[in-house]
Amino acid sequence: MEALMGKMIYGLLTSLDGYIEAPEGVDSRWSGPDEELHLYFNEMQRNLALDIYGRRMYEVMRVWDTYDRDPSIKAFERKFAQLWQQTPKVVVSTTLQEAGPNARLVGGDVEAAARALKAQTDGDISVCGAELAASFGRWGLIDEYQLFVYPSVVGGGKPYFAHGAPLNLKPLGTERLPNDVVLLRYAPA
Numbered sequence: 001m002e003a004l005m006g007k008m009i010y011g012l013l014t015s016l017d018g019y020i021e022a023p024e025g026v027d028s029r030w031s032g033p034d035e036e037l038h039l040y041f042n043e044m045q046r047n048l049a050l051d052i053y054g055r056r057m058y059e060v061m062r063v064w065d066t067y068d069r070d071p072s073i074k075a076f077e078r079k080f081a082q083l084w085q086q087t088p089k090v091v092v093s094t095t096l097q098e099a100g101p102n103a104r105l106v107g108g109d110v111e112a113a114a115r116a117l118k119a120q121t122d123g124d125i126s127v128c129g130a131e132l133a134a135s136f137g138r139w140g141l142i143d144e145y146q147l148f149v150y151p152s153v154v155g156g157g158k159p160y161f162a163h164g165a166p167l168n169l170k171p172l173g174t175e176r177l178p179n180d181v182v183l184l185r186y187a188p189a
Helices: 035-046 055-065 075-086 110-120 130-138
Strands: 007-015 019-021 048-054 089-092 103-106 124-128 144-150 169-176 182-188
Touching: 007 130, 035 048, 035 075, 048 055, 048 110, 048 130, 055 075, 055 089, 055 124, 089 110, 110 130, 124 130
Parallel strands: 007 124, 007 144, 048 089, 048 124, 089 103
Antiparallel strands: 007 019, 144 182, 169 182
C-alpha cells in the first residue's frame, strides 16, 4: 500500500516587484482577478485537499464563508465561495479562540502538526500566508512555490518571501495566464 504524502504549495498573487500586499494593506486594484483569472483560481481551489492558513490570511479569506449568499455577486465568485467552503482548512494561530466552518485551529508545536498534516493528506495542500510559508520553508515542507506575477509595481508592502532563511530554488516552469499574469513555479533546489 502506497503511503499518503501531501504536496505543500505556497502560491499567491504578487506584484512585479515582489509584494503580496501594498504598503496600505490589501489593495485589489492591482491584484484583483477578472472572471477568466478567477476561473483559473476556482479550478485550483477545486483540486485542493487542504488549505493551511496563518491567522491574518485566514481572517482576510473568511469573507468566502458567507459571500455566496450575496445576491449581487457573479456566478464565478459564488462558485469560488462554495469551493472554498468545501475545502478543509487548518488555521495556525495562538490567538484565535475558534475557527469557522470546516476549519480547525492548530497552535503549539506547529512544525510537528504541519509534518503530520503533510503525511496524512493525499493531494495538494495550499499554504496561505507569507510568514507561515517562511516557517514551512525553513522546515523543508514546501514542495512548490507559485508566484502569480501581476504586471504592476507597488513600491513596497508585504513581500511574497517573508524575511528569514535564504532559499535556493530551481525553476519548474512558467505559464501565461489571463490578466497578463505570469505564473512562475519553483521547487527547493
